Amino acid sequence: MTKNNIPMNDLLREALQKKYAQEPRLAEDFAKRVSQKMAEKTKRVVPLWVKYASVAAAVVVAFMLGRWMPAADHEETLQTNRPNTAEEKMAAKIVHKTDTVYLDRQIAVEKTVVVHDTVRVNIPVRVAANDMPIASSSDDAPTLQMADMERMMNEFVESRRDIHYTSLERY
Amino acid sequence: MQANEQEMVAAVSRGRPGSHEAVMERYGQEVFALVVKLVPDVLDAEEVTEDAFVKAFRNIRQYNSTKAAFSTWLCRIAYGLAIDRLRQRRPPTLRLEELNVSGEMGAEDEELFIEEADNHQELLHRMLDAIDSLPPEEQILVTMFHLENRPLRDIAYITGEREGTLATRLHRIRKKLHQIMTDYDKE
Structure with missing residues (x-):
């Protein structure tokens, strides 16, 4: 049976999506965790x-x-x-x-x-x-x-x- | 620049209470998403992202809206800090240019193909392994271009490299990945 050739860019994109599948959740967690810390840090920034x-x-x-x-x-x-x-x-x-x-x-x-x-x-x-x-x-x-x-x-x-x-x- | 983005930048530069948090809330996830691809340790990535925002707030007057969107400017700062963090944490890697991988093509101008495997998931895992074998700077380039669909102009701004150089690097990275995948088939 002859195998199909698939465009590498498509495979690359699919692999990257899989690799970073957890990233949106991590980013959301990050946003929640740092909002408090950022408030403290940015207080020190005097315009x-x-x-x-x-x-x-x-x-x-x-x-x-x-x-x-x-x-x-x-x-x-x-x-x-x-x-x-x-x-x-x-x-x-x-x-x-x-x-x-x-x-x-x-x-x-x-x-x-x-x-x-x-x-x-x-x-x-x-x-x-x-x-x-x-x-x-x-x-x-x-x-x-x-x-x-x-x-x-x-x-x-x-x-x-x-x-x-x-x-x-x-x- | 969008009107409310402009207002947001102006508010930060005037030091309006709450403006920093608003910026963080709006762009925090995007910047963190970039950083965590370069700095896989989540705690390190958080720290770099925070530092990037603090640095951005301190230098807010240097932001030039004619050069890039505000989010791209933030990403540029974060990218620089993330690369600095990477260099502190690991030995220097060999850049692709130093390897004997030929090719001077542009970012989009050559279509490479991979022979489909009996099991597509297996092929996908091989591609993941191939991506993981790249240095982080190269991983982030293919990610920004192929996954996030960022224009080459923005990637050039973020990384501080010329568009032409980036196009060549992207082409070489793809050729390298292709070579890894086809070599695997031969084994």
């Missing part, structure tokens, strides 16, 4: 406009507060051993925009510092912005490179073992 809006708002507030405050003394870059005064505690603003930290030049700092993309530390730091290695992008918001900030933060932490971390958290 760019929110970041930019936060930066803009913080810069404006820092600028306004800076106008009301007397200029800070020209102290060392990090004065960590002195108690914080009311002045120091007021009006400190560091905001994070990509790899640059913006400071209000007149104000000492006791605020949240973004040390890394995913880690922020609330820490009392006194900074005289005029002494900072500034790469100025505008008169009102002199900038401090992230690497410099991290270095100073590390030095600061080293020098103050008794520091009170108001918070150290991942977000």
Whole structure:
């Protein structure tokens, strides 16, 4: 008896259908399982406009507060051993925009510092912005490179073992 | 791009609450179906798929609707991550181009035939074995083209290869499968 020849593409398609017959069920199971997990993961995705809006708002507030405050003394870059005064505690603003930290030049700092993309530390730091290695992008918001900030933060932490971390958290 | 797809992308890029889940719900199964063909371990495939969506959400502004449909863009990201995962998990395989399999035909331009066996199921199992003997990258190519009927243009976008190269690869893969099947008959 003569056997028929069948097109290989047809056989290939049939074999693939058989091979992946379980796939729709797997995909459905997957969709059910991950919907919860995805909700948690995507919460961490902060849209760019929110970041930019936060930066803009913080810069404006820092600028306004800076106008009301007397200029800070020209102290060392990090004065960590002195108690914080009311002045120091007021009006400190560091905001994070990509790899640059913006400071209000007149104000000492006791605020949240973004040390890394995913880690922020609330820490009392006194900074005289005029002494900072500034790469100025505008008169009102002199900038401090992230690497410099991290270095100073590390030095600061080293020098103050008794520091009170108001918070150290991942977000 | 369809209107609601456009809205969906815009919502994600604005960070509207619930938009990520909506995208996941709509495209999750398609992306997972692609990934699981490359990464057979279901848990690994789930992880790669999740990572693909997170990566897509973070880079949503890079999506260009004139180049590909949103689902194709998602598949492209997932394909890249799945290939990375494969390379971490297994030793490198020999690409078909490195074997001495001749042929420069296009994707559709040659009809190959197999002699029907007495038992069709047996023939089907032999074809399944032949498919399983291919590296995952080649399996996914024939799957996208022959099972999912994706246009060569989309497969090229997903895999990052040129259409001409893909057509040649598909032809060679089919010839290789044909050779495996006919060699089996001779044994």
